[in-house]
Amino acid sequence: MATSTNLFEQIALDLQVHGVSIQSLDLQEPALLALSERLDILSQQDFHKAGIGRQEDHMKNEQVRRDKIHWLEASDPNEALFLTYMQDLKVYLNRRLFLGLFSYECHFAHYEPGAFYKKHLDAFKGEANRILSTVLYLNPDWQEGDGGELAIYDPNDSEQVLLIVPPSYGTLVTFLSDEFPHEVLPAKKARYSIAGWFRVNTSVAGNIDPPQ
Structure with missing residues (x-):
């Protein structure tokens, strides 16, 4: 299994060539183990229904998505370990690809049996600061037939599926936020993941965006 530096380099190469990367973390990676430990501690009361959009545009729409989420915070040591890992990835990608990534935010996502997230983009060109x-x-x-796969579509043909990614433990998917439409297919049993976004700084005239 590759070290984190080798993994980060492979992600950078994939993004440079394809715009999307699918890699596997070392199953003994401390940040991964910390997330599993944290997930064991969280109760269902710690998750709430996910919404669509930011701030005043935020709404809940069960026809589009039916997952429940819990945002990661640096105040929890297990969550902080993963946030530090992704900070290291941010620094590496900025050095290699000059992306200007500024911050990272993420949450646990819990898909109960039957839950899904319809096809969508995480950012629209020129309208958002989500980059990756x-x-x-x-x-x-996870076993074949359990559902909950990630379907990634062709940027030039949103009806054409490029990739189907099984939600197997330790699989890390990274892709350009405004390029690849994607959806979560209906889960047939409880499915957990961390969904996150690297942002650039679009603060203007004292309006801090993204919030710190």
Whole structure:
């Protein structure tokens, strides 16, 4: 299994050539183990229904998505370990690809049986500061037929599926937020992941965006 530096380099190469990367973390990676430990501690009361949009545009729409989420915070040591890992990835990608990534935010996502997230983009060209999207899967017992796969579509033909990614434990998917439409297919059993976004700084005239 590759070290984190080798993994980061492979992600950078994939993004440079394809705009999307699918890699596997070392299953003994401390940040991954910390997430699993944290997930064991969280109760269902710690998750709430996900919405669509930011701030005043935020709304809940069960026809589009039916997952429940829990945002990661640096105040929790297990969550902080993963946030530090992704900070290291941010620094590496900025050095290699000059992306100007400024911050990272992420949440646990819980898909109950039957839950899904319809096809969408994480950002629209020229209208958002999300640059890279990431998904890390936390399902050690996932089997073919359990559902919940990530479908990634062709940027030039949103009806054409490019990739189907099983939500297997330790799989990390990284892709350009405004390029790749994607959806989560209906889960047939409980499915967990970390969904996250690297942002650039679009603060203007004292309006801090993204919030710190």
